[in-house]
Amino acid sequence: MSPRATPVQFAVAALIALFLLVFLVVPVITVIYVAFADGAGGFTLSHFSSFFHITLMRESFWNSLYVGFWSVLISSLIAIPLAYFTVRFEFRGAVLIQTLGILPLVMPPFVGAVAMQLIFGRSGGVNLLLNEWFGVTLPIMEGLNGVIFVEALHYFPFILMNLVVALNNIDSSMEESAQNLGASGLRLFRRIVFPLAMPGYVAGAALVFIKVFDDLGTPLVLNQTNLLAPQAYLRITTIGIEDPIGYVASVIMVAASLFALWASTWVMRGKDYATLQRGYAGLAKRRLSAWQTAFAYGWIVLVLLVVLAPHIGILLLSFAKLWSFSVVPETYTLAHYATVFQDSPRMIWNTVLYCGIAATLDIVIATAIAYIMLRTRIPGRQALDFTVTIALAIPGVVLGIGYLRTFRGIEIPFTGELLTSSWLLLVLAYTVRRLPYALRSCIAALQQMHVSLEEAAENLGANKGRTIRRIVVPLMAGGMLAGFIISFMTAAVELSTTIMLVTAQNDAPMSYGIYLYLQSAAGRGPGAALGMLAVLLVAVGTYLSHRLIGRTGGTQPLEVQKIAV
Amino acid sequence: MQLPAMEQSVKVKVEVSDVSLAYDRTPVLRAVSVTVEPGEFFALLGPSGSGKSTLLRLIAGFNQAQSGRILIGGEDVSRVPPWRRDIGMVFQNYALWPHKTVAENVAFGLEERRLPRDAIRTRVKAALELVGLQDYGARRPGQLSGGQQQRVAVARTIAIEPKVLLLDEPLSNLDAKLRVYMRAELLALQRKLGITTIFVTHDQEEALSISDRVAVLDGGVIQQIGTPIELYDAPANRFIANFVGTINLVRGRAARSDGGATFESPAIGRIVLPGAVGDGAAEIAIRPHAIVLAQSGAATDPACTWVDGTVGAREFLGEFVRYVIEVNGAEITADEPHFSDRVTYKPGDPVRVGIDPARVKLFPA
Ligand SMILES: Nc1ncnc2c1ncn2[C@@H]1O[C@H](COP(=O)(O)OP(=O)(O)O)[C@@H](O)[C@H]1O
Ligand SMILES: [Mg+2]
Numbered sequence: 001m002s003p004r005a006t007p008v009q010f011a012v013a014a015l016i017a018l019f020l021l022v023f024l025v026v027p028v029i030t031v032i033y034v035a036f037a038d039g040a041g042g043f044t045l046s047h048f049s050s051f052f053h054i055t056l057m058r059e060s061f062w063n064s065l066y067v068g069f070w071s072v073l074i075s076s077l078i079a080i081p082l083a084y085f086t087v088r089f090e091f092r093g094a095v096l097i098q099t100l101g102i103l104p105l106v107m108p109p110f111v112g113a114v115a116m117q118l119i120f121g122r123s124g125g126v127n128l129l130l131n132e133w134f135g136v137t138l139p140i141m142e143g144l145n146g147v148i149f150v151e152a153l154h155y156f157p158f159i160l161m162n163l164v165v166a167l168n169n170i171d172s173s174m175e176e177s178a179q180n181l182g183a184s185g186l187r188l189f190r191r192i193v194f195p196l197a198m199p200g201y202v203a204g205a206a207l208v209f210i211k212v213f214d215d216l217g218t219p220l221v222l223n224q225t226n227l228l229a230p231q232a233y234l235r236i237t238t239i240g241i242e243d244p245i246g247y248v249a250s251v252i253m254v255a256a257s258l259f260a261l262w263a264s265t266w267v268m269r270g271k272d273y274a275t276l277q278r279g280y281a282g283l284a285k286r287r288l289s290a291w292q293t294a295f296a297y298g299w300i301v302l303v304l305l306v307v308l309a310p311h312i313g314i315l316l317l318s319f320a321k322l323w324s325f326s327v328v329p330e331t332y333t334l335a336h337y338a339t340v341f342q343d344s345p346r347m348i349w350n351t352v353l354y355c356g357i358a359a360t361l362d363i364v365i366a367t368a369i370a371y372i373m374l375r376t377r378i379p380g381r382q383a384l385d386f387t388v389t390i391a392l393a394i395p396g397v398v399l400g401i402g403y404l405r406t407f408r409g410i411e412i413p414f415t416g417e418l419l420t421s422s423w424l425l426l427v428l429a430y431t432v433r434r435l436p437y438a439l440r441s442c443i444a445a446l447q448q449m450h451v452s453l454e455e456a457a458e459n460l461g462a463n464k465g466r467t468i469r470r471i472v473v474p475l476m477a478g479g480m481l482a483g484f485i486i487s488f489m490t491a492a493v494e495l496s497t498t499i500m501l502v503t504a505q506n507d508a509p510m511s512y513g514i515y516l517y518l519q520s521a522a523g524r525g526p527g528a529a530l531g532m533l534a535v536l537l538v539a540v541g542t543y544l545s546h547r548l549i550g551r552t553g554g555t556q557p558l559e560v561q562k563i564a565v
Numbered sequence: 566m567q568l569p570a571m572e573q574s575v576k577v578k579v580e581v582s583d584v585s586l587a588y589d590r591t592p593v594l595r596a597v598s599v600t601v602e603p604g605e606f607f608a609l610l611g612p613s614g615s616g617k618s619t620l621l622r623l624i625a626g627f628n629q630a631q632s633g634r635i636l637i638g639g640e641d642v643s644r645v646p647p648w649r650r651d652i653g654m655v656f657q658n659y660a661l662w663p664h665k666t667v668a669e670n671v672a673f674g675l676e677e678r679r680l681p682r683d684a685i686r687t688r689v690k691a692a693l694e695l696v697g698l699q700d701y702g703a704r705r706p707g708q709l710s711g712g713q714q715q716r717v718a719v720a721r722t723i724a725i726e727p728k729v730l731l732l733d734e735p736l737s738n739l740d741a742k743l744r745v746y747m748r749a750e751l752l753a754l755q756r757k758l759g760i761t762t763i764f765v766t767h768d769q770e771e772a773l774s775i776s777d778r779v780a781v782l783d784g785g786v787i788q789q790i791g792t793p794i795e796l797y798d799a800p801a802n803r804f805i806a807n808f809v810g811t812i813n814l815v816r817g818r819a820a821r822s823d824g825g826a827t828f829e830s831p832a833i834g835r836i837v838l839p840g841a842v843g844d845g846a847a848e849i850a851i852r853p854h855a856i857v858l859a860q861s862g863a864a865t866d867p868a869c870t871w872v873d874g875t876v877g878a879r880e881f882l883g884e885f886v887r888y889v890i891e892v893n894g895a896e897i898t899a900d901e902p903h904f905s906d907r908v909t910y911k912p913g914d915p916v917r918v919g920i921d922p923a924r925v926k927l928f929p930a
Binding site: 455461466 | 651
């Protein structure tokens with residue numbers, strides 16, 4: 001038996017459990033409770049029954065599933081060929097594709113949505129040209145199509161990245177042995193490559209589905225409110241925190257997201273297909289023939305153009321004096337940036353502050369959970385990981401509603417301020433929502449580290465605490481920093497919870513400011529300008545962190561082989 | 566011999582008494598008792614999965630036994646955490662920290678002991694000199710070859726001047742030639758420092774060639790403890806006989822007779838052995854080089870028991886030729902010293918197989 005867990009380890013585990021209980025479990029349970037509770041505290045299904053008696057709610061329910069399904073499908077159609085190109089063929093476009101992977105992280109989809117309307121909308125640039133040349137228009141941005149298109153374009157990289165990792169983890173010997181035994185071509189792909197890559201694909205697809213369900217900004221900006229997230233938001237904000245219909249919508253959203261999460265873990269179960277052997281590369285790369293190269297580049301350029309469209313559109317919009325019924329703006333101005341610098345320095349600062357605190361908390365908690373999970377025998381440690389993962393499937397609106405309901409009337413000690421009207425709650429929400437990302441990053445980093453590295457330190461006289469400080473943390477630094485960046489970036493573009501929890505203009509972060517601007521036609525210019533600043537902030541942050549990782553160097557642990565004997 | 570700043574250590578005795586350990590109810594060590602004398606180079610030998618690493622990690626403090634005691638220098642360490650045991654361990658994968666240079670790796674344990682900076686510097690230097698890596702202090706472990714990494718791991722451990730040195734298959738990651746070279750180096754280093762050393766290996770040749778004494782472990786049970794020669798010449802049971810060196814095992818029945826025993830088997834017929842045994846099913850063990858071969862029909866030494874056989878296969882190994890001979894349906898391995906003027910047999914040749922009863926070991930089955 002390994003030595004028992006120390007009291008300090010127990011205390012840390014208990015503290016984290018308490019944090020998750022108060023800021024994740026209780027608020028979500030509260031939402032579920034309210035959806036099923038009658039006035040007297042008994043159990044009832046009447047709220048569900050009234051929910052499905054309202055035509056708009058029924059419609060929203062089906063629309064949400066419809067949008068989720070089609071977004072996953074279209075994301076897959078974009079991502080699968082791209083993933084296959086990068087992994088299978090030797091050509092320079094691979095780098096381009098890798099870059100695509102982080103694009104959605106730097107701009108929230110609702111910002112892009114506005115640009116997409118200007119480019120692909122009924123009177124947008126593309127349709128103007130199509131109409132002029134061929135006399136036809138495409139209803140790309142009409143109704144739910146617009147939501148699906150925007151979501152698919154923003155979230156396909158989740159499938160792309162997961163799939164590329166999965167494909168890269170397939171050792172060429174897997175394929176070669178199949179060839180050696182007589183399989184080739186499509187049969188080889190169907191029987192060996194596809195099954196081995198499947199878990200990666202499913203993980204990505206589930207994530208896309210969950211993100212689409214979670215997204216509140218895009219439907220609001222595109223004015224497609226007949227979906228679950230906007231309905232939950234609107235019921236609570238217009239009718240009030242007591243309205244049970246909003247809770248029912250929330251429970252349905254949670255159920256759908258949990259189902260997607262469960263389905264993906266169910267498919268992945270027992271399929272940890274890291275077949276990579278030491279010193280071997282992934283799947284064999286092939287050289288493309290001339291026409292294949294042409295096709296691959298054509299596809300990539302097309303996808304890249306479409307994916308970059310919102311970014312380019314926002315850039316143009318932020319400088320446009322007037323942009324309507326034209327392919328590109330006709331006159332340019334710097335006035336929008338002037339407006340933004342006038343109005344919003346406070347928001348920029350708020351974003352840096354909130355996301356900085358949240359990402360720091362995430363890394364501390366995630367490192368501790370990773371350590372508890374992988375290095376101690378504290379009973380119930382799996383429950384921590386499980387609970388954090390569940391946070392992935394809790395839509396922002398739902399968490400926001402849960403917070404408002406759970407903490408209403410509660411004051412922050414010593415200040416007398418209401419917790420529900422403090423920016424602290426927003427920071428806590430960010431922390432909880434982004435914890436799963438930080439945790440995956442930290443667990444991966446610690447898993448790569450052979451336990452003997454720590455045992456050697458203990459053997460030479462360092463106790464647990466000093467071993468963590470001198471060996472574990474320095475070796476995990478890369479993973480921790482990566483986790484910090486992901487948490488920070490994604491929190492900076494968070495809107496679903498932000499909308500619910502921001503009470504004072506003064507406390508609002510950038511994402512909220514952008515949303516406010518984008519609500520009116522006149523605000524589009526400044527909204528785009530603020531959006532560009534957000535992109536810039538995230539990009540600079542990412543670049544700096546990468547420099548930092550580069551400089552500390554050697555954070556990747558020495559490959560320590562596991563030895564059978 | 567003059568040592569650069571490294572003293573002969575205080576020699577300490579290690580006693581493992583009646584230790585049992587199970588992982589989730591699967592027993593891994595059963596009532597293990599071993600005493601390692603001060604300054605001894607002691608090998609723990611056993612097949613993979615026999616519990617060697619578990620026992621070593623128990624001594625280092627990384628495992629906890631369900632019962633039994635461990636005494637280091639007469640002191641019970643069962644409740645002492647690993648970082649206060651002062652037992653140096655070299656890990657099988659070396660466990661060098663990639664974020665620290667070679668010198669920083671070696672300095673680690675000294676820093677943890679709060680030594681003054683000057684003292685650390687001299688001792689790091691001395692330790693690196695001892696393993697011949699004085700010029701590599703500024704490198705990172707990733708920039709060293711396997712053999713060099715192994716030396717750094719050793720230097721890092723001996724730098725703290727531990728009471729006991731534990732080595733877990735320290736040579737298994739090296740190629741065959743380096744392995745033979747490094748084992749001699751390790752022994753020389755141990756002799757210089759005089760430190761009590763426990764060396765884990767699954768390679769019997771490695772264990773026999775460099776250790777003072779060997780404990781053979783199988784299925785979590787100590788099978789025999791003794792010097793390499795004792796193990797080879799007087800294996801305590803058929804497992805040891807089979808595991809240490811190459812041996813022929815022949816099944817049959819033993820019966821008491823005056824002045825010794827008779828052993829009868831379908832393979833080699835009847836053979837009279839010195840020494841007393843009980844009646845019943847038994848097995849005899851004969852080393853390949855204790856078997857003599859003679860050409861069919863040639864005059865033979867009457868001290869041996871002879872049976873007829875046919876050469877099945879042969880391997881030419883330089884100093885000797887190893888034959889596999891079919892004798893009444895059984896296979897006997899025989900080693901014949903080789904000289905250029907000596908006859909060799911080809912597969913298919915009839916041959917006489919001679920067994921000297923004095924060199925036969927009998928085990929009850
Ligand atoms: N942490 C562990 N949990 C469960 N079983 C283990 C653990 N470590 C080792 N074992 C089992 O204990 C037995 C002995 O292992 P080990 O001491 O590593 O063997 P050796 O070093 O002799 O190859 C093996 O059967 C192994 O599977
Ligand atoms: Mg072992």
